[in-house]
Amino acid sequence: MWLWQTQVALTLNKGSIVAEPEIIVAPVAGKADLNAFIDLAYRLNRSDPSWVPPLRNEVAELLNPAKNPFFEHADVQLFLARRGDAVVGRISAHIDHLATAMDPAQGMGPSTGNWGLLEAEDQAVAAALIARAEQWLREKGMTRVLAPLSMSIWEEPGQLTKGFDHPPTVMMGHQPERYQHYIEALDYVPAKLLRTYDLNIIKPFPPLIERIVQSGERNSKIRVRNVDKAKFDAEAAIILHILNDAWSDNWGFVPFTDREIAYAGKKFKPIVREDLIQIAEYEGEPVAFMMTLPNLNEQLIGMGGSLFPFNWAKLLWWLRKPATKTMRVPLMGVLKKHQGSRLASQLAFMMIENIRRNAVSRYGATRGEIGWVLDDNQGMNAIADAIESKVNKEYTIYEKRL
Known part of the structure; x- marks a missing residue:
């Protein structure tokens, strides 16, 4: 099993140095992990009045290779981040082989992979998750990443960067504003802007x-x-x-x-x-x-x-x-x-x-x-x-x- 670990952080607690639990990122393995992957979004976003909770059975179907035909032309790996026993983040890494077959002038093209479905308690967790997704893509021969895509370009592409104050309409995504800053802090630059009117x-x-x-x-x-x-x-x-x-x-x-x-x-x-x-x-x-x-x-x-x-x-x-x-x-x-x-x-x-x-x-x-x-x-x-x-x-x- 691959583990992606961040450096152990040290904090002062009543005059003594206490080691915080390290962040461990590992592939989703089994039904319990998959349920934890799905559940996390509801826990982290429940206080956001603009977040629309998707139906759980719809999310489970999206992630099910037996039901979602996206998996027929894509390699997908889901990851969970934990601090100790607590699940604190998630991400998907994927390579759409129909996208890699497209002309690079159209944005996708050979050796371009993606990640998406990001949820993270804080910036350190997001950084660990994105680094692990990038590592997985490199191991698969990818040299460029376009993200976030959750998971196909036809589903919920992009990180919300304007319009946080009102809910999305049907089949549109909504992410916290802090995720934008997490992504941009990791040397990601805008590739394309999508608008709704x-x-x-x-x-x-x-x-x-x-x-x-x-x-x-x-x-x-x-x-x-x-x-x-x-x-x-x-x-x-x-x-x-x-x-x-x-x-x-x-x-x-x-x-x-x-x-x-x-x-x-x-x-x-x-x-x-x-x-x-x-x-x-x-x-x-x-x-x-x-x-x-x-x-x-x-x-x-x-x-x-x-x-x-x-x-x-x-x-x-x-x-x-x-x-x-x-x-x-x-x-x-x-x-x-x-x-x-x-x-x-x-x-x-x-x-x-x-x-x-x-x-x-x-x-x-x-x-x-x-x-x-x-x-x-x-x-x-x-x-x-x-x-x-x-x-x-x-x-x-x-x-x-x-």
């Missing part, structure tokens, strides 16, 4: 945007429609085709596998609403989509990570018709052949406006959140500015040479 959806969009939408609605070549849940698999395939094409040149892009597509479809299905996901067709061809999700976190924030004894009933009742203050747009894309064109912007504004109307009139929503969006994605940032949305959160992905 906050939007008041009660008020109409600016007159120019309304005219663009109305022009598109009069264009017989354009059709913007809701998805059809009765054809869920076929609709999901259309969306994933557009997504893989639209995002393929983006920084950090990693393609979905067929198993991941099926897995994502299964996870999304309970909160998918037909009138909140739009597909845009041009001359009969699906060329763009926009996915919007009710903010499940508004329900989860008070559940403590458990559906028992009665939270399951509350959640099922909410899922029947999810009234919510906030809607999140996690994914949006236009086929590459139309990107940068007036048509692409027009389709985006049309889908946003249709979903805005539905979100307000049918679900009682008052705000939307768009993101994450890469800081250098000029098209999406321009759209966000045009509809008068404002940056409310920023997440930083850091890099370091090993």
Whole structure:
């Protein structure tokens, strides 16, 4: 068993020198360790009013190689840090072989590994955990690290660096501000900034945007429609085709596998609403989509990570018709052949406006959140500015040479 130990610290206690227990970092081994890995996040974050406890069974599934298809193309090692018998930290180290096969110009590439799922009682624990993750990556031949990623780029990428004062929306992460300082103290430098945009959806969009939408609605070549849940698999395939094409040149892009597509479809299905996901067709061809999700976190924030004894009933009742203050747009894309064109912007504004109307009139929503969006994605940032949305959160992905 590998052990990563920090130097024993000495403190004065009533005039005598007392040795504090050393920090020992070791791989997760067995069910008890895995439970301790999961439980730690709930203990360390329970006093943070902006932290949304994820459902424990969802976290366990994320870490289960038999259930999460990410493990089919990735090497993963979990670590726990202890002081004496007390668990004081955790981290994951991983190598996504689909990411290492990508062009380095897109951010990932050969010999690039990752760590994530960091939780630490203090800076010394964080330093020991990150050092052990780096050591594991070096032993696997990695020469560069991008972090934090928990665990795929499609899940919860980045360390929160702006927007600590309010909870994240569904499928977005939240980390204490002190973790940012722990990471930066270890010679990590920003590699990419991810933003989310906050939007008041009660008020109409600016007159120019309304005219663009109305022009598109009069264009017989354009059709913007809701998805059809009765054809869920076929609709999901259309969306994933557009997504893989639209995002393929983006920084950090990693393609979905067929198993991941099926897995994502299964996870999304309970909160998918037909009138909140739009597909845009041009001359009969699906060329763009926009996915919007009710903010499940508004329900989860008070559940403590458990559906028992009665939270399951509350959640099922909410899922029947999810009234919510906030809607999140996690994914949006236009086929590459139309990107940068007036048509692409027009389709985006049309889908946003249709979903805005539905979100307000049918679900009682008052705000939307768009993101994450890469800081250098000029098209999406321009759209966000045009509809008068404002940056409310920023997440930083850091890099370091090993």
